[in-house]
Amino acid sequence: MRAAVLIQRWYRQYVARLEMRRRCTWNIFQSIEYAGEQDQIKLYSFFGFLMDHFTPASRNLISHIFRENEICRDSEWERYFCYKGIEVPDNYTGPHLTFPITFCGVSKLVEAFKQKQQLHARYVLQILGETWRLLRILPNINYVSVCHTKDITICGDLHGQLEDLLLIFYKNGLPSSEKPYVFNGDFVDRGKNSLEILLILFGFLLVYPNDVHLNRGNHEDHIVNLRYGFTKEILGKYRVHGKKILKLLQKIFSWLPVATVINEKVLVVHGGISDSTDLNIIAKVDRHRYVSVLRPPKMVRQALNDNKTVDCRNGDAGGPEEGRRRVRSLTDHSSATAQRSNLPRRSLHNLPISNQSSCSVEDELKKRRRLAGFDQSYREMKTSDSDSDPEFGETTEKDGNEWKQIVDLLWSDPMPQNGCILNEVRGGGRYWGPDVTEEVLGRHNLQLLIRSHECKQDGYEFCHNHRVLTIFSASNYYEVGSNRGAYIRMGPDLVPHFIQYQASRTCRELTLRQSVGWTERSALRALREQLFVHKSDLISAFQECDPNHTGLISLRNWASATESVLKLGLPWRVLRSQLVSRTQQGMVDYQQWIRELSITEPKLEVSDTSILETMYKNHSNLETIFRIIDTDHSGLISFEEFRQTWKLLSSHLEMEISDKAIADLAQSIDFNKDGSIDINEFMEAFRLVDLSAHTWQPETGAVASPV
Amino acid sequence: MADNQFSKKSGEISTIIYSLGCFPAQADLHDFIAEVRTEITIGYIHLERFLPVMTKVLLEQKFPPIPEDHLLQAFEVLDKEKKGYLEPEELSKYMTQEGEPFTQEEMDEMLTALTDRDSNLIYYKDLISQLTIDPDM
Numbered sequence: 001m002r003a004a005v006l007i008q009r010w011y012r013q014y015v016a017r018l019e020m021r022r023r024c025t026w027n028i029f030q031s032i033e034y035a036g037e038q039d040q041i042k043l044y045s046f047f048g049f050l051m052d053h054f055t056p057a058s059r060n061l062i063s064h065i066f067r068e069n070e071i072c073r074d075s076e077w078e079r080y081f082c083y084k085g086i087e088v089p090d091n092y093t094g095p096h097l098t099f100p101i102t103f104c105g106v107s108k109l110v111e112a113f114k115q116k117q118q119l120h121a122r123y124v125l126q127i128l129g130e131t132w133r134l135l136r137i138l139p140n141i142n143y144v145s146v147c148h149t150k151d152i153t154i155c156g157d158l159h160g161q162l163e164d165l166l167l168i169f170y171k172n173g174l175p176s177s178e179k180p181y182v183f184n185g186d187f188v189d190r191g192k193n194s195l196e197i198l199l200i201l202f203g204f205l206l207v208y209p210n211d212v213h214l215n216r217g218n219h220e221d222h223i224v225n226l227r228y229g230f231t232k233e234i235l236g237k238y239r240v241h242g243k244k245i246l247k248l249l250q251k252i253f254s255w256l257p258v259a260t261v262i263n264e265k266v267l268v269v270h271g272g273i274s275d276s277t278d279l280n281i282i283a284k285v286d287r288h289r290y291v292s293v294l295r296p297p298k299m300v301r302q303a304l305n306d307n308k309t310v311d312c313r314n315g316d317a318g319g320p321e322e323g324r325r326r327v328r329s330l331t332d333h334s335s336a337t338a339q340r341s342n343l344p345r346r347s348l349h350n351l352p353i354s355n356q357s358s359c360s361v362e363d364e365l366k367k368r369r370r371l372a373g374f375d376q377s378y379r380e381m382k383t384s385d386s387d388s389d390p391e392f393g394e395t396t397e398k399d400g401n402e403w404k405q406i407v408d409l410l411w412s413d414p415m416p417q418n419g420c421i422l423n424e425v426r427g428g429g430r431y432w433g434p435d436v437t438e439e440v441l442g443r444h445n446l447q448l449l450i451r452s453h454e455c456k457q458d459g460y461e462f463c464h465n466h467r468v469l470t471i472f473s474a475s476n477y478y479e480v481g482s483n484r485g486a487y488i489r490m491g492p493d494l495v496p497h498f499i500q501y502q503a504s505r506t507c508r509e510l511t512l513r514q515s516v517g518w519t520e521r522s523a524l525r526a527l528r529e530q531l532f533v534h535k536s537d538l539i540s541a542f543q544e545c546d547p548n549h550t551g552l553i554s555l556r557n558w559a560s561a562t563e564s565v566l567k568l569g570l571p572w573r574v575l576r577s578q579l580v581s582r583t584q585q586g587m588v589d590y591q592q593w594i595r596e597l598s599i600t601e602p603k604l605e606v607s608d609t610s611i612l613e614t615m616y617k618n619h620s621n622l623e624t625i626f627r628i629i630d631t632d633h634s635g636l637i638s639f640e641e642f643r644q645t646w647k648l649l650s651s652h653l654e655m656e657i658s659d660k661a662i663a664d665l666a667q668s669i670d671f672n673k674d675g676s677i678d679i680n681e682f683m684e685a686f687r688l689v690d691l692s693a694h695t696w697q698p699e700t701g702a703v704a705s706p707v
Numbered sequence: 708m709a710d711n712q713f714s715k716k717s718g719e720i721s722t723i724i725y726s727l728g729c730f731p732a733q734a735d736l737h738d739f740i741a742e743v744r745t746e747i748t749i750g751y752i753h754l755e756r757f758l759p760v761m762t763k764v765l766l767e768q769k770f771p772p773i774p775e776d777h778l779l780q781a782f783e784v785l786d787k788e789k790k791g792y793l794e795p796e797e798l799s800k801y802m803t804q805e806g807e808p809f810t811q812e813e814m815d816e817m818l819t820a821l822t823d824r825d826s827n828l829i830y831y832k833d834l835i836s837q838l839t840i841d842p843d844m
Contacts, residue, residue, distance in 0.1 A: 002781070002806075003780070003785055004781075004801045004802065004805035005732065005787070005806035005807055006777060006808035007775055007785075007801075007802070007806075008806050008808075008809060009730050009732060009773065011813075013725040013730050013772075014814075015722060015725075015813075016723075016727060017726045017728050018726030019726075020722060020723075026779075227711035
């Protein structure tokens, strides 16, 4: 019947349009997320650069993040983390734990967390201490057998989303010797219950050490945690003992195994592989030397080498032959050939200094030191080597190779094309192709690679001819309704079965149209924020396309200019209709468009508006630097520290920020009027709020009209 | 979206064609795919082959959109008793048995999207205007 055909065709078209929008939205969230990770790595390597080129005295501001785990001997650790001195007050209403911990104890803990209770610091330190003791005796790679009577369950990223873990336990049952589990990393950051998830996982690990297996993810890393919320969560929940807890967690993260192999046939790692992945090498590595995977492995009491070549031009190009580098970059250049895309991605590999080949090295150094407020002479710097931190021993070729193996396991992503190239989007690890999968699996006699690390719409996704499987267990990751989470059940036949879920009640009832709409609005809001903070750069770019100052540019120029500023690799022309409300005969009035990106201005009067824009643009960087500087984790920093933060940031960004501007800013945000600045309050004042928000009511699908 | 990939899976071609504003029939889609597919890459389609064929389709306006009143008439044909609405079972019957039948999955999704929650009926007149405009929420 013709009528039926017409309706069917119309409906299919409608669904396809929705699907297209969903994918766009997805792209937006994902690129902003990965750009953030890239930023963090850049910030971190910038600090590494500073560490390399400044005297110990002036490095003190930030050096402590590099001085990891000063206490080297185990007996000292035990004393430092002794929980025995911590009293549990009578008015404590949270759960009590007894040790050795039992299944009942952990289930009670799960119940307590469900009731939103908080575990007392004494018990936290106790669990963490026990966990550390156990992890130390585990090998780098867990070898697991699945037999007839029991399946194994494999979960992906949880990212602090306790509701998802509880949902998994509800659907699948708690871990036990009858119900083995593998948790594939990224337990923390972003969600608000990272610690509760860790405590539950560690609890079950302690009770069933042979049946619960944890793999380290790229977020089990204190440097990453500084930016993505875990550090903040701990310090917020445990004001007195937070610092100790963080230090103990640093150690624990470094002792987490990096891979699990099931029935010698299925490899489970958090990120993925590269063409050089070799499980034999990985099995022999001293994994605990990688306190943060972003740094070369720490040396333990190594003798110093007294002539270090300070080769500033190649800030990061340390190939294996340059073994005397003090700070190595995260990815080296040796295999960098093809580019995944032609978009100029900023990456770890191009430390700013390497772009300035015209300046002399010494000029560059002077400029950076001045910008950072460290006024030392070049000579002083050279003779300071003998003062150097014993942590910065030389990195050998063997170390460099091992380090690369570990980073690749935790940070890599698959790509559809053959080959193996640097993962410039994330800033660490590789992109690997189907040919690499075949080669590596073949070499190790494996049949399947299960990994996580990337959010997937349906919670899981196959690629590389079904040889690689991504599993992601944090539902609604980008936004409510954005994606389902999933976990895998696998029996001795090693065929994966998937169970999907979505944590929030509301979103399960949403139709496709509603959930796409909601997520899309959220993504566009995030994107408009990004556009807003890059206002000045955008206007400059548009003006370049408008030599006659007409105020109008073509859509094509609009798209390419926007991409050149934001570098997110998004399909701007497709997004255009959502971002630009009016065009005149295919031309965009760009000044008006920028004005229409109505994002609120802060509540404060600040004379220098360019510093504001810098602040918005570098929101996360700023916060990270603050947290690093706030050594006693009090949440407060002094004016001087505030000034130093800005100096560091301006050096990192290669911008001049005047002392006066900084002083003005500091005065205007001294909320407590006591000479110190509360980090959280400060960051709150500069959080962007989208003024153009329409109110969206998911239950009815109606949209309240904008005012 | 197309800018960054040089190959696409065959199944996604229909999504792309639809979202470019075309309304091909299933048979048209099969023809299109046959034209662009190569023997070498099974399951994937190269951008270089896709672009010229797609451009031709767009320029010739080969699969024009369905006007709203035609759509309304189509629904009215199905609504024999002229009630002004359709019941889910009625719509399902037509969609899954006639024309270019829906799969069960497509049918379930359509019912969830179009059925009014309280009355469990499909008020097609309201829906058409709501859903034909680009859902720009």
